[in-house]
Amino acid sequence: MIAEKHLNWLISAVLLAVPVAAWLAGEVYTVTLATRVAVLALAGVGLNLALGSGGLVSLGHAAFFGAGGYAMGILASHAQSYQPLMEWPFLIEGTKSMPVIWLVAIASGAISALAIGVLSLRTSGVYFIMITLAFGQMFYYFAISWPAYGGEDGLSIYVRNGFPGLDTLQPIQFFALCYALLIVALVLCARINASPFGLALNAVRQSAQRVETVGLSPLRLRLTAFVLSGAITALAGALFADLNRFVSPTMFSWQTSGEIMVFVILGGVGRLYGPVIGAAVFIMLEHWLGGVSEYWQLFLGVLLLGVVLFARGGLIGVFARRRVGHG
Amino acid sequence: MSMILLIEQVLNGLQFGVMLFVMAAGLTLVFGVMGLINLAHGSLYMIGAFAAATVAGMTGSFLLALAASLAAAAAAGAIVEVVVIRRLYARDHLDQVLATFALILIFSEGTRWLFGSFPLFLDVPDWLRGPVSLPGGILYPAYRLAIIGVGLAVALGLWALIARTRLGIRIRAGESDREMIAALGVDISKLYTLVFALGAALAGLAGALVGAIQSVQVGMGEPVMILAFVVIVIGGIGSIKGALVASLLVGVTDTLGGVLLPVAFAQIMQPSNAMLVGSALASMLIYILMAVVLVVRPSGLYGARA
Amino acid sequence: MADPVLELKDVCKSFGALKASDHVSLDLRAGEIHALIGPNGAGKSTLIAQIAGSLAPDSGSIHFDGQDVTHLGPSARARLGLARSFQISAVVPGFTVAQNILLAVQARAGRSYTMWSKADDMASDQVARWADMVGLSDRLGAAASDIAHGERRRLEIAMALAMRPKAFVLDEPMAGMGTEGVSAMTSLLDPLRLQAPILLVEHDMQAVFALADRVSVLVYGRIIATGTVAQIRRDPLVRQAYLGDEA
Numbered sequence: 065m066i067a068e069k070h071l072n073w074l075i076s077a078v079l080l081a082v083p084v085a086a087w088l089a090g091e092v093y094t095v096t097l098a099t100r101v102a103v104l105a106l107a108g109v110g111l112n113l114a115l116g117s118g119g120l121v122s123l124g125h126a127a128f129f130g131a132g133g134y135a136m137g138i139l140a141s142h143a144q145s146y147q148p149l150m151e152w153p154f155l156i157e158g159t160k161s162m163p164v165i166w167l168v169a170i171a172s173g174a175i176s177a178l179a180i181g182v183l184s185l186r187t188s189g190v191y192f193i194m195i196t197l198a199f200g201q202m203f204y205y206f207a208i209s210w211p212a213y214g215g216e217d218g219l220s221i222y223v224r225n226g227f228p229g230l231d232t233l234q235p236i237q238f239f240a241l242c243y244a245l246l247i248v249a250l251v252l253c254a255r256i257n258a259s260p261f262g263l264a265l266n267a268v269r270q271s272a273q274r275v276e277t278v279g280l281s282p283l284r285l286r287l288t289a290f291v292l293s294g295a296i297t298a299l300a301g302a303l304f305a306d307l308n309r310f311v312s313p314t315m316f317s318w319q320t321s322g323e324i325m326v327f328v329i330l331g332g333v334g335r336l337y338g339p340v341i342g343a344a345v346f347i348m349l350e351h352w353l354g355g356v357s358e359y360w361q362l363f364l365g366v367l368l369l370g371v372v373l374f375a376r377g378g379l380i381g382v383f384a385r386r387r388v389g390h391g
Numbered sequence: 392m393s394m395i396l397l398i399e400q401v402l403n404g405l406q407f408g409v410m411l412f413v414m415a416a417g418l419t420l421v422f423g424v425m426g427l428i429n430l431a432h433g434s435l436y437m438i439g440a441f442a443a444a445t446v447a448g449m450t451g452s453f454l455l456a457l458a459a460s461l462a463a464a465a466a467a468g469a470i471v472e473v474v475v476i477r478r479l480y481a482r483d484h485l486d487q488v489l490a491t492f493a494l495i496l497i498f499s500e501g502t503r504w505l506f507g508s509f510p511l512f513l514d515v516p517d518w519l520r521g522p523v524s525l526p527g528g529i530l531y532p533a534y535r536l537a538i539i540g541v542g543l544a545v546a547l548g549l550w551a552l553i554a555r556t557r558l559g560i561r562i563r564a565g566e567s568d569r570e571m572i573a574a575l576g577v578d579i580s581k582l583y584t585l586v587f588a589l590g591a592a593l594a595g596l597a598g599a600l601v602g603a604i605q606s607v608q609v610g611m612g613e614p615v616m617i618l619a620f621v622v623i624v625i626g627g628i629g630s631i632k633g634a635l636v637a638s639l640l641v642g643v644t645d646t647l648g649g650v651l652l653p654v655a656f657a658q659i660m661q662p663s664n665a666m667l668v669g670s671a672l673a674s675m676l677i678y679i680l681m682a683v684v685l686v687v688r689p690s691g692l693y694g695a696r697a
Numbered sequence: 698m699a700d701p702v703l704e705l706k707d708v709c710k711s712f713g714a715l716k717a718s719d720h721v722s723l724d725l726r727a728g729e730i731h732a733l734i735g736p737n738g739a740g741k742s743t744l745i746a747q748i749a750g751s752l753a754p755d756s757g758s759i760h761f762d763g764q765d766v767t768h769l770g771p772s773a774r775a776r777l778g779l780a781r782s783f784q785i786s787a788v789v790p791g792f793t794v795a796q797n798i799l800l801a802v803q804a805r806a807g808r809s810y811t812m813w814s815k816a817d818d819m820a821s822d823q824v825a826r827w828a829d830m831v832g833l834s835d836r837l838g839a840a841a842s843d844i845a846h847g848e849r850r851r852l853e854i855a856m857a858l859a860m861r862p863k864a865f866v867l868d869e870p871m872a873g874m875g876t877e878g879v880s881a882m883t884s885l886l887d888p889l890r891l892q893a894p895i896l897l898v899e900h901d902m903q904a905v906f907a908l909a910d911r912v913s914v915l916v917y918g919r920i921i922a923t924g925t926v927a928q929i930r931r932d933p934l935v936r937q938a939y940l941g942d943e944a
Contacts, residue, residue, distance in 0.1 A: 121485045183682050186689045190428045190484050190628065194620035195685065201617045202678035209674040211667065256812050263816040264809040267789045267800050274787045277749070278804040278860060279775030288810065318613060322492045329489050359504045365496030372490045373478055 071380065072337045079340065080243060087236040095235040096307075097351060101344045102242040103303045108327035108339025109249045110296030115325070116334030117257055118289040119269030124180060124196030125324050127203040128294040130316035131176045132169035132301025134207065137219040137311035139165050144222060162227040162241070165302055173298020174291050176203075181290040185283055197318060204316035218312025225306055232306075242303050246340070249296050254336055256292070265289050297324065326364075330371060332380035341379050395529050400650050401643060406535045408642020409542020413597040415619040415626070415634040416549055417590025423629030424565045424586050425480055430491035431471070432594055432619070433612025434498035439464040439595025440602035440611060441502060444511040453516035457599055464595020465588045467498075472587040477580065495613065503609045510606035513599070538600050545593065546635050553631065562586060566629060621677055625684045627694025636692060641677050648676040700763060701726045702864045702894055703748070703779075708757035710743055710918075717743040718754065719918035725864055730886070730895045732905045735915035741898050742784065744915065745868050748896070749781045750774040762863050778863035780893075782853040782870055790842040794833055794852055797841050798824045801859035827855040831885060847878040854885065858892070865895040871904050879904055914938070 079101065086094035107129055114120040142149050142158025150156040159165060184195040208216050224232045232238045256262050264285050268275045272282040305311045314320065323346070330345055331338030349367070353360035375381065418432050442463030447456035471494065479487045515534045522530040553559035561577050598612065605611070622641050626633025653669030660668070684692065701724035710718040717740040725731050735741055746752035748759065750771040758767045766774050775781075788797050795817070802820045803809050828834050831851040836844055841852060850870055857865055870886070871879045883904050889895060890910075899905050905912065906926050913923040914935050922932045929935055
């Protein structure tokens with residue numbers, strides 16, 4: 065346990081040090097890569113709350129990631145065209161302010177997760193997997209068939225949204241924002257895992273019947289975790305959209321759901337920093353293997369298969385164990 | 392809207408539905424017998440389509456192409472079962488999801504590597520080209536009618552296989568009691584490989600048949616597979632009968648919804664808005680159907696009560 | 698006399714042609730241990746499931762603490778103060794003994810949705826107290842999956858106690874225990890009736906006769922007799938249907 069804690073500190077430090085060093089050396093691209101890692105890790109941290117702590121194998125987290133992305137896209141596109149979102153019964157205007165966008169993204173993720181959760185948590189196991197996957201696909205097709213916000217082509221935002229006191233067009237400053245939000249989410253999840261709610265959620269994963277007999281509702285516990293999880297992933301979606309200054313239905317696709325899950329698993333399910341390591345490894349593979357071969361996902365597939373079949377604790381499991389062995 | 396157009400759309404829905412059934416039957420069989428959720432089922436669909444397009448390109452024979460799709464998908468299924476899948480039966484669903492997701496990546500990228508990113512085309516054979524006239528003066532493409540026929544034949548064949556053959560008895564026994572069947576001396580690992588290859592062959596067949604009306608390309612399988620999941624959720628896991636009923640329901644709902652909803656909304660709003668709202672809603676219709684079934688019967692229309 | 702804490706009236710439950718509960722009426726009064734006995738297949742498990750709320754009766758009513766709970770689920774009934782244990786131990790296997798008890802303590806305190814404070818800070822004295830009552834004080838740090846069968850049974854009792862329930866429903870707490878375990882469990886349960894009455898389903902007749910204030914005998918889904926231990930021993934129907942087979 066202690067070894068894992070040290071490893072977590074190390075990961076946080078490296079994820080901060082690398083882009084800062086790259087920025088000082090003038091390598092902007094590395095800063096962008098690190099920002100991608102932070103944002104995707106945040107999406108994974110969200111899923112990890114449902115998957116790792118709650119045992120909910122959701123293959124539909126793209127719905128929340130996309131909801132956050134579109135929250136940003138819709139608000140910012142209205143702000144850039146000076147068209148209000150709604151005039152009646154009250155006026156709602158677009159905005160380019162990140163804090164407002166984040167709140168809207170979190171709310172839309174939470175509401176989507178509540179709706180999907182209420183329906184899909186009536187079931188469990190393999191049903192739950194298929195249903196979350198299907199609802200994710202519903203969001204995807206809806207985004208494609210709703211032309212007001214770009215339909216299949218998506219939406220471009222010309223200038224990155226702003227944050228009071230920062231110049232978000234500076235890659236390192238935008239990275240700092242994303243990194244800070246990731247750390248906040250990690251601290252939040254660590255607290256939740258150690259809290260009474262975390263204990264109850266953990267118990268539900270292992271024995272729902274036991275939890276019922278002490279007078280708790282497994283459905284409500286799971287739904288709460290699912291909503292929190294969706295909200296965090298939606299925040300990541302808003303940041304991802306801001307990073308690319310672009311949203312498209314791809315954010316809702318089943319591949320996105322699969323990739324978010326891959327971040328969590330590659331790093332190690334239920335481990336606090338699993339998604340961070342997973343996202344970092346994913347981005348590095350994409351960067352390096354993608355440079356070697358156009359078909360880099362083939363190698364990703366083989367690696368993932370290897371991790372699932374042979375390294376069940378994920379990469380943190382491998383490293384943390386090795387550290388214990390050395391210590 | 393004319394009656395003829397409506398009947399045509401119902402037939403289109405049926406055609407879509409029976410293809411979904413051929414996909415879903417394999418998935419639900421594999422889940423029912425082995426307890427495995429296989430996300431790579433769509434890849435087998437794709438493999439069938441690519442095998443068919445390749446063989447049709449070489450020989451010009453559509454029937455040989457269909458045979459190739461069955462053989463290629465069954466072979467791919469059997470190999471995957473032996474190399475990867477059988478290590479997953481004892482694992483939890485999460486591991487199954489991840490491993491089969493990895494298989495999708497491997498199959499999709501491998502296919503892209505072999506065939507490139509451009510779509511292939513598989514032509515409808517000459518003898519099925521053109522329309523047939525149905526009673527009531529309806530002209531309907533012969534090929535689509537043939538698909539409906541093949542789908543229903545597969546349904547009948549599966550029913551006969553499960554109800555009437557020794558293999559079927561073993562499959563049913565495997566669904567209800569795994570230890571029992573092993574105790575009876577049935578080679579369970581051979582049975583599993585066989586069932587998996589059978590499901591794969593069906594997926595491959597569906598891919599080839601649909602490949603002739605759509606294009607054959609990487610990534611074609613997953614949207615169909617997700618719809619097959621919707622079918623299974625509605626029909627009830629492990630139930631072939633449920634899969635059939637739900638497939639037709641989903642197929643017809645999706646097809647008719649796309650046509651009728653914009654028309655229906657045009658009664659109450661401007662045509663351009665009606666088109667917009669109607670088609671957006673139509674894209675969500677089958678998921679709404681799934682949600683309703685979940686509320687009313689969480690274990691599906693024909694699923695065992697949880 | 699005061700109203701019974703738990704009262705079943707004419708509860709019926711059928712599975713196809715099988716009548717698992719056939720007009721069962723039964724009550725549990727303050728301060729008593731009421732044992733429910735019957736041969737295998739008599740419908741005891743089905744009845745327990747209906748009392749706990751995991752199975753809905755076809756007809757009849759169940760009142761608990763003056764309230765109609767016939768249509769409430771298991772967690773709602775637990776919140777009202779109905780604590781149960783299972784025939785096959787149901788503890789959270791990956792938790793320590795202390796965490797298992799803590800789960801019940803925090804549920805009772807209504808703090809299970811608290812997210813910002815640490816779980817073990819709030820109730821270690823209570824956990825220690827319940828563990829002490831069942832003799833698990835020195836096992837607090839052990840994983841629930843590693844402790845002995847008898848200890849797991851006692852852990853279940855501790856979790857039930859931590860709920861400060863208004864009634865206990867214990868499904869074969871002595872099952873699978875040796876003679877020593879049975880007598881230890883008997884002396885653990887004996888004073889519990891003063892905290893809350895116990896509906897005790899049990900196969901071990903010696904334990905039943907030692908503990909029960911009243912006994913009901915369930916045969917083929919029907920209660921054929923209810924009375925004191927002495928009355929039940931004398932009852933001709935019971936002797937014929939149940940004890941008679943053994944004698």
